[in-house]
Amino acid sequence: MTSQGLRASPEGIRAAKTALTDKTWSQHKLATALGITRQPVSKFFAGESVSRSCFVQICQQLGLSWQKVAGLPEDVAFEATPKVQFKHADLDTLVREVRQKRQDKIQDQCSTLQMLDIAQTVQLMEIYTDINVLEKITSLQWREISDLLKDFKSESNFNQLTGYKRQRKLPGLEAVSRHSKLMLLGKPASGKTTFLQYLAIECNKGEFQPNRIATFIKVKEFAEDAKSDNQFNLLNYISEEFLSCGVEKESTKILLTEGKLLILLDGLDEIPAEKVDKLTIQIRRFTQTFYKNQFVISCRIAAQKYRFQGFTEVEVADFDQEQVEVFAKNWFVAVALNSREDGEAIGNLFINQLHLPENQHIRELAVTPILLHWICLVFQVKDGFSLSPAKLYEQVLNILLFRWDEMRGIKRDRVGCNLNLLNKKKLLCQLAAITFEREDYFFEKETLLQMIADSLDTLEGIYLEANQLQLDWEAVLKLIEVQEGLLVQRAQGIYSFSHLTLQKYFTARKIVEISQSGKNLISHMTEKRWQEVFILTVSMLSNSDEMLKKMKQKIDLLVASDERLQYFLTWLHQKSSSVSTNYKAAAVRAFYLVCVEQSSCDRPCTFIYTSGYDLEYALVGNIAFDPHLALDEFLFSTVACINELDFAFEHSLNDALDRAHAFAIAFDEAIDLVVDPKLKQVLQKLKKQLPPIDSNLENFRDWWQYKGKMWGEQLRNILIKYRNIGYYWQFSEQQKELLRQYYDVNKLLVDCLNSAAYVTPRVRQEIEETLLLAIADIEKVRNSYY
Structure with a gap:
């Protein structure tokens, strides 16, 4: 100088x-x-x-x-650097001493979690689930909508469309070990804070970075405590923090200079906009000055604006199936306060029910830790997933829109228009309805901004600041993206709803808002992607009579002009009516409809619902054993096996053995259930014509190829004579497809009937009594009412 x-x-x-x-x-x-x-x-x-x-x-x-x-x-x-120089041994001693002094404070700061709707604190280590991170930020990838749609094989993989399959997931702990300066980005409530607390605890115990001292700082609290620019100083803040634990400032400066701290800065997105620039400058200066230390900064992914030099950015991945199961099992012990044995048993029950096909919409939400916690809580209170989907989604929205921030005392910045909670929901409903109607699951940013602009014009009580319209539209998008995570950036300039099931929920809300009859929905009945929207809509309507009647009318018209299908439905009614059972007539008709479909294929096939008779289940629940239905089911199965045997012998001898065994079992079971002595006698006589299966399969094949067709004809004639089943319906491919559609929409109608908030008893009765009937039979039933 x-x-x-x-x-x-x-x-x-x-x-x-x-x-x-x-x-x-x-x-x-x-x-x-x-x-x-x-x-x-x-x-x-x-x-x-x-x-x-x-x-x-x-x-x-x-x-x-x-x-x-x-x-x-x-x-x-460096004003922060003490003049005293430490030898290596002396420095190690200082680290141990300070770690000991800091131990209780870190435990107090980081060892517990305050969870939503739970009165008591929860020990972090009892519920913590390891996180994974993505080394490439999905929103920064250059992909087109067509690229995303290639991965969109089914709705169940919607959450995996962010490129998870295209890159390796890295355990969070490994990512921190690899990089001395790490920016941890993630969607709202993805587990960022919990992970930083976990790092602090592990470091405090000496299990992770044992040569460093954990320093956990909530950025929001640091910003709040800084009343003036002079106090906006991380060095002073950490020094005061250490001083409260009996560590002299001089020692703190030595440790910082020598790089002996693991500094965890949590919640960069949680501070007011007016303090962002000051905080950014302070963090940049501090990390450059004390560069030898280990740093991890957490921030919501869409809120990150400034990129700190030398920091590697990673993104917290959604929970996978294994993580969901680990979290759930821990939850039912640590949060529900069950014994380890009982908690794990309930956790296993939770997991089994979660993976049922009807709970796909819940599985989609369970990839987010905060929502998984709430789903576990509902399961604990309700003894299952009995909460209606509409109520479930409404609670999910409340959590994401305000409750999660409210619980932690975080106030987010408002945008340039007075977008309150109600208007925010209305805006999302409008966006969802427009995009879902177009079958747009992904949308360009410019398109989305225009939709936001058009939607804001229609909302009451919304004003926009003059000369800043474009800025306001982007601010609204950023608000929804950052604060609630309900819109997410899937790639550069490409957005979607965070969950497809929420896009459907918002669409249903918009339909209810437009009309209490749901009339705009009826045209989509045969489209499977709309089925959940139908169920959500009827669950939100104050009275579903009109919508359900319109659905029934459209279903009946679907097959009204096909004479053969009308004849089939007439037979279906006659056959079902001849069976003495306590079940609803519609459920028995559904049973025989599936039996016919399964036995009509000329090759191995299954009906739409291979897991069981979904329509009859929706009508009456589990159908217990009924001798009349069981007999016909085994007879239908025998006919189906005959068709499959023909196909198998032509293509695969090994597969034919399995089919032959299935055929023999079904036929034997049917004979055992027969009560009519004449029918039992003719079936036993027919059975004697069959050669042994296991002794020589090739002999059985030869016999089958020469005499199997004739044997099958004899069986069909017997079934027609004695049971009024076994007909060759010979539906065309078009008729088969129409019949499948007919079954699908009837199943949808019953699901809606069961999910509706309110249906008058008369409408419910009329719908149930006329399900799966020919038009002529429907008229007879309706005429009986008047």
Whole structure:
């Protein structure tokens, strides 16, 4: 240092240029702010000698240490650096001593969790589930909508469309071990804070980074405690934090300088907008000054604006199936306060029910930790998933829209229009209805902004600031993306709803808002992707009579013009009516409809619902054993096996053996159930014609190829005579498809009937009594009412 002037070191110049960029200033603007000419500023950035006073002014204006920019020795350049030099052994001793002093504070800060709707705190280590991270940020990838649609094989894989399959997931702990400076990005409530607390606890125990001391800082609290610019200082904040644990400031400075801290900065997205720039500058300075330490910063993925030099960015991945199961099993012990044995048993029951086909919509939400917690809570209280989907989604929205932030005392910044909670929901309903109607699961940013603009114009009580319309639209998008995570960026400039099931829910809400009859929905009855929307809509209507009657009318018209299908439905009614059973007539008709479909294939096939008779189940629940239905089911199965045997012998001898065994079992079971002595006698006589199966399969095949068709004809004639089943219906492929559609929409109608918030008893009775009937039979039933 001389009176002749100072020069900026190469490192100092880089730091000064970064600071200038942070302020979005030019060199000319910096000179104007200082009240000097541009020449000394230019010389400063060129590394040339500048007068001491001018050098200091420039550094102060940029918020930099002039000693550091000048590249002076550490004992002079860093005010934070103590002059005392420690030997390695002495430093290790200091680390152990400070870790011991800090242990209780870290435990108090990080060992427990306050969970939504749970009165008591929960021990973090009892419920913690390891997280995975993605090394490539999905929203930064350059992919087109067509690329995303290639991965869209079914609705069940919607959450995996963010590129998870295209990159390897890395355990979170491994990511922290690999990178000394890590930016942990994630969607709202994805487990970022919990992970940082876990790191602090593990470090505190000496299990992770045993040569470092954990320092956990909630960025929101740091910003709140800084009442003035002078207090906006991370060094002072950490020093005071350590001092409260009996650690002298001098020791803290030594540890920082030597890189002995694991500094965890949680919730970069949680501070007010007016403090963002100051905080960003402070973090940048601090991480550059004390670069030897380990840093992890957490932030919501859409809220991150500034990229800190030297930091590697990773994204928290959604829970996979294994993580969901681990979390759930832990939850029913740690949160529900069950014994380990009982908790794991309930957890296994939860997991088994979660994976049932009808709970696909719940599985989609369970990939987010906060929602999985709430789903476990509902399961615990309701002894199952008995909460209606509409009520489930409404609670999910409340959690994401305000309750999660409210519980933690976080107030997010408002946008340039007064978008309250109700209007926010209306906006999402409008966006969902437009996009789902178009079958758009992904949409370009510009398209989305235009839809937001058009939708805001229709909402009551919304005003936009003059001359900032485009800014406001983007602000609204950012608000929904950052604060609630209900819209997410799937790739560069491509958005979607966070969950497909929520897009359907918002669509249903919009339909209910437009009309209490749901009339705009009826045209989509045969489209499977709309089925959940139908069920959600009727569950939200105050009275579903009109909508259900319109659905029934459309279903009946679907097959009304096909004479053969009308004849089939007439037989279906006659056959079902001849069976003495306590079940609803419609359920018995559904039973025989599936039996016919399964036995009509000329090759191995299954009906739409291979897991069972879904329509009859929806009507009456589990159908217990009934001798009349069981007999016909085994007889139908025998006919189906005959068709499958023909196909198998033509293509695969090995497969034919399995089919032959299934055929023999079904036929034997049927004979055992026969009560009519004449029928039993003719079936037993027919059975004697069959050669042994196991002794020589090739002999059985030869017999089958020569006599199997004739044997099958004899069986069919017997079934027609004695049981009124076994007909060759010979439906065309078009008729088969129409019959499948007919079954699907009847199943949808029954699901809606069971999910409706209110249906008058008369409408319910009329619908149930006329299900799966020919038009002529429907008229007879209706005429009986009048």
